Amino acid sequence: MSECQAKRIVVGMSGGVDSSVALLLLKKQGWEPVGVSLELPVWKNPCNELRENACCTSESFANARKVCEKLGVPHYIYDVKRSFERKVIGYFISELSHCRTPNPCLICNRELKIRKLFEWAKRHGIRHVATGHYAKIKIGVKGEACLERAEDGKKDQAYGLCLLPRAWLPKLVLPLGSLTKQQVYEIAIKEGLGFFAQVRQSQDLCFVSGKAMKQFIREKIGKREGEIIDDEGKKVGTHQGLYSYTIGQRHGLGLPFTCFVKCMDAKRNALVVTRERKKLLGREFIVERFNWLCKKPQGKFQAAAQIRSGQREVKVCVVQEKGKLRIVCDAPVEGITPGQICALYKGRRCIGGGRIMRALSE
Template identity: 35%
Template sequence: MTAPKKRIVVAMSGGVDSSVTAALLKEQGHEVIGMTMQIWDYSKFTAANGETFGTCCSLDDVYDARRVAQALEIPFYVVNFEKQFQQAVIDDFCDAYFSGRTPNPCVLCNQVLKFDLLLRRARELEADFLATGHYAIIEADGQGGQVLRKGCDESKDQSYFLFTLTQEQMARVRFPLGAMSKDEVREHAARFNLPVAEKAESQDICFVPDGDYVRFLEEERGAGQRDGEIVHVSGQVLGRHRGTYRYTVGQRRGLGIAWHEPLFVVGIDAGKRQVIVGEKPFLERDALIVQQCNWHIPVPGEPLRAACRIRYRHREVPALITALPDGRAEVRFDEAQRGVTPGQAAVFYADDRVLGGGWIS
């Protein structure tokens, strides 16, 4: 017995992954509708030679998404979320850096734009599901709920960025590429003869396409803010800096100070306008606190053994996780970790299953 056909909105970014997602779903007989988010004006980021930067969601990407939709002969819509993106993602990005945190805008974009606003638009079109090109897997747990798992291609797994998904959202979301490798996706793109089959991967933060986040912050909020002292963990003042937002925990280069051992940024005190530096051992932390936790399991009443990933490219490490009041949790590592960075997400796993996560405070 064949599965019933569904109406599915595909979030089309103009890249290979979302294009293949749309093509596969149409091939399966579903009624597919393409939808692209316009979230930022990239005209000012066009280089002097006319080239554009390799990022997602640019105007070129909107054009590519439209071309793919035409090739697949599916309806296509562009939804303007520039105002919402500014408020939910860009303002948070700036606020975080100016308060001494290092934000993760990709998680917020998924949480607020794709799986809230765009999912709502899909429902307005009476769609059964919203599908995206994420490398992750959603499965039924056999008890009326959903389970989020890592994508099978470990090098492309994006489950870390999806920890904020709720049960209600997961019931309405599909990730057709979760069981595939990137090479397999490329092969499908060639098989469907998609106009973006050879398109390169997007890089960097979408609204900072040249990678110069300091320039972006100063254009948004002004230069000359948060200047102050560079202070050794011993309390000794070693120099001056031109803004705490120019530094992140773990940074070594660009400190501009001489010392008998390599120094790293080990903390940022935005209130005192201090960048705190120390030798490598001072980067190590044996515990952290997360806030705004989103659990994919019942909130554990007892300490929970799990693996924890503290940034996207970090391999999970064993930890003991204790739920605390007010949506917080303590994560205590079996072995001290370097680079624990306020503002990043800490995501909890049991093997390949996401158990939950929160924001490092």
């Protein structure tokens, strides 16, 4: 590979401030960036407010193109709609159908977004890929690439990357890992990209807005009403489909008293609720399909675990059992949820992640 080719890098462009500043910083560092926006499917229904799904609009592509033109960088749109429907939406619906709470963003990072960026890069003779995620890739003392938490704890997205194949890490560049969100905005304004200050930040899934979610799921799975029962087995109401709920949920249950979703009984199509929040606490759970981002440790070991996005990590003991991990928390944690992803850490380093299979009763 020539020196010129070695400097080329594909930058995933969502049309937002993070990927745009990542592109800007890479160019300043001497890279030769190529902007690539992924065209994803959006549910075509009047109730789906496309404007909230900011990474999939024509406006987002226009913003990405505008930034690339300003910086003298080529920009391409890569149509990955069919792959997204199969890999991400298919996974999302399958997990809900099996009474598990999916985490489509983590699956998307591994199976679609970053995978497709590397695919596009390879097709064009480019080795490296960059994104605007808030995380770090560090090179260890033995030359191995490691995934670490970002400096900005509030924006840290290492959790969202814990399922990436280990082989990708040496070729992945994350320019925002040492910056705060405020610093990113300041760089954007200083460099003439101030229009991002007016761009709304969305928390919706990219293919469907939060307001349209229930209708989207009902269209895909169908209406499956059943009983809501308390933890003594007494019927207290009717649910609209187990896929509409998640463990620990308090609002939207339609009951005349305060309670929390304790679990789903798939065999009975029953939603189990409890009035006692302490009954949501647990200390042990099983994780399957663990993706190691480091050399696999031998035997049991100490680590820190994060069981959902934005949650504080907890100290745990990890016991390896027949291809699965048994996670034993030092203190009880709330809402251990089958289907969610558990990431493990050693200090600031993320050593991998896997799917929570089930909680264990004490």
